[in-house]
Amino acid sequence: MLMSQLYSPTLRETPSEAEIISHKLMLRAGLMRRSAAGMYAFLPLGLRVIRKVEQIIREEMNAIEGQEVLLPIVQPAELWEESGRWGDYGDEMFRLKDRQGRQFCLGPTHEEIITALVRSEVRSYRQLPLRLYQIQNKYRDEMRPRFGLMRGREFIMKDMYSFDRDDEALDQSYWAAYHAYERIFQRCGVEAHPVEADSGAIGGDVTHEFMVLADSGEDLVLFCPSCGYAANAERAEGVPPAKVGGAPAMKALTKVHTPQASTIEQISAFLGVNPEDCIKTLLYLADGKPVAALIRGDHNLNEIKLRKTLECETLELADDDTILATTGAPVGFAGPVGLSIPLYADYAIQNMADAVVGANEGDHHLIHANLDRDFAVTLFADLRETEPGDPCPRCVGTLEGARGIEVGQVFKLGTKYSRAMGATFLDESGAEKPVIMGCYGIGVGRTVAAVIEKNHDQDGIIWPLAIAPYQVIIVPVSMKDEAQAQAARKLYQELKAAGVEVVLDDRDERPGVKFKDADLIGFPLRVTIGSRSLEQGEMEIVLRRTKEKRNVPISQVLPDIETILKDGESSWV
Ligand code: ATP
Ligand code: MG
DSSP states (O other): TTTTTOOOOOOSSTTOOOOOOOHHHHHTTEEEEEEETTTEEEOHHHHHHHHHHHHHHHHHHTTTOOOOOOOOOOEHHHHHHTTTHHHHHHSSSSSETTTTTTTTEEOOHHHHHHHHHHTTTTGGGGGEEEEEEEEEEEEEEOSOBBBBGBSEEEEEEEEEEEEEEHHHHHHHHHHHHHHHHHHHHHTTTOOOOEEEOOOOOGOOEEEEEEEEEEEOOSSSEEEEETOEEETTTTTTTOOOOOOSOOOOOOOOOOEEETTOOOOOHHHHHHOOOGGGGGGEEEEEEEEEEEEEEEEEETTOOOOOHHHHHHHHHOOOEOOHHHHHHHSSOOOOOOSSSTTOSSSSGGGGGGGGSSEEOSSSSSSSEEEOOBTTTBBOOOOOEEBBOOOOOOOOOSSSSBBBEEEEEEEEEEEEETHHHHHHHHHEOOOSSSSEEEEEEEEEEEEEHHHHHHHHHSSSEEEEEEGGGGOOSSSSSEEEEEEEEEHEEEEEEEEHHHHHHHTEEEEOOOOOOOHHHHHHHHHHHOSSSEEOOOOOHHHHTTEEETTTTTTOOOEEEEEHHHHHHHHHHHHHHOOOO
């Protein structure tokens, strides 16, 4: 490719829409342009990177007997009604109607479509296992599209679905995908850590997310340096605290006037106590019925854990009217004493004595509230957000925290979709059983963005060799110098003939401008051709990653490049 022809408009200034480095660099390097919030057009260099990542994914999916398919983006509402998700999916789903008024959506994911496809064809255990995947655009009307490709509303995903006859076979599919993911991210040149995760709206219970650790990550990952336990913070298990010794202080329950003190910060400041001596009483509507969740004042409730504990379909914070009707007090003064709805308490409440709680009366709290004496709890459970510094649930270690970008996720779905949609098969004894499913996603664009988050410097992107848009750029210092221009064109032809992906910067620009663009776009290798070295029969090879440079005889340029492309930059010694 000739740089003069390449449609890669680079920018010197950072566009104001971009907050994180990968987003800035993808715009500045001319890889993509925004068309609407969370929607991007890929320009040639960007698309080349995307296609390379897709190809790596494709090879690894094929290696585990995955078969590529391409499913429709536009999906009929009826299928989502069968699975029960048409209602559940909410505002994230882009919905549309055809001219007859029939309802459709733009696929945010494809469990329904693939289950419908398989149920009409798979009859016998002999047809299993089956692993089908596609690489395609997904549509989610995200509440906060941001960070470029990280959280788009239209984005490319690889999604694989596995169909198996029993749990053991599902296990094999799951771990095959898990290990394929490890290879995919490694080949893309980025370290992605598998962590235990929550399954969210998709269903199922065993799931891992693959996390690239980076400060710009939207997830918090907790990990134990001692035993290697790693989990998304929203999933990380809490450990019931060891019982404190001795009898708790049991002072008399006393009502105190606490005007305008309705938050834990306000009440602890007002009474001169620590937040950990207060109990937060949060009212929820679980499947429409009020329940209370009790959390120590310095802790945060994890709604995912509460929902699991309650085994409810819907869970929402109670509105002001419900709070008033249930507690007799406005928001901020609810407490467990005398409350006649089910009380679910985090384990930490077990160890509290003489706590401060809301009095269920406006502008009043109770001090010296004690479990059993003053209130009873329906169930103790792990309800709070686990945090860095908390004990590891697997060993005696302490959890540490790091931000993570979720680039992929693998799920054991079980029979959620096959049961709801009637995807069954006949086993060896002729018995009809639901197929057992798994699903496995990778965000292609998000992976590219994560690679850039981990591979850049102040000058621009540093592409890993395997996914660079082009591997080499040839930069003649001056195209006006006939000797340089000729040598550059000759090398360009030689490299192309050898199958090297190469760009020749044939522009009539100052060398500084050309070097800046080469660094910004991030070609892993640069060959600089200047008159002095040319006179000595040499050209300069520069490694983008280390900025290491060396003059090599012209005849050695191609072999050196081939060695580096084959064995990596570190082989160039
Ligand atoms: P998140 O929690 O980040 O919203 P998710 O868990 O809903 O993502 P999945 O349904 O597991 O996403 O989708 C599989 C993969 O698709 C994710 O691991 C991620 O890499 C990618 N992905 C999901 N949502 C987006 C998005 N809005 N923009 C870009 N990539 C996305
Ligand atoms: Mg996910």
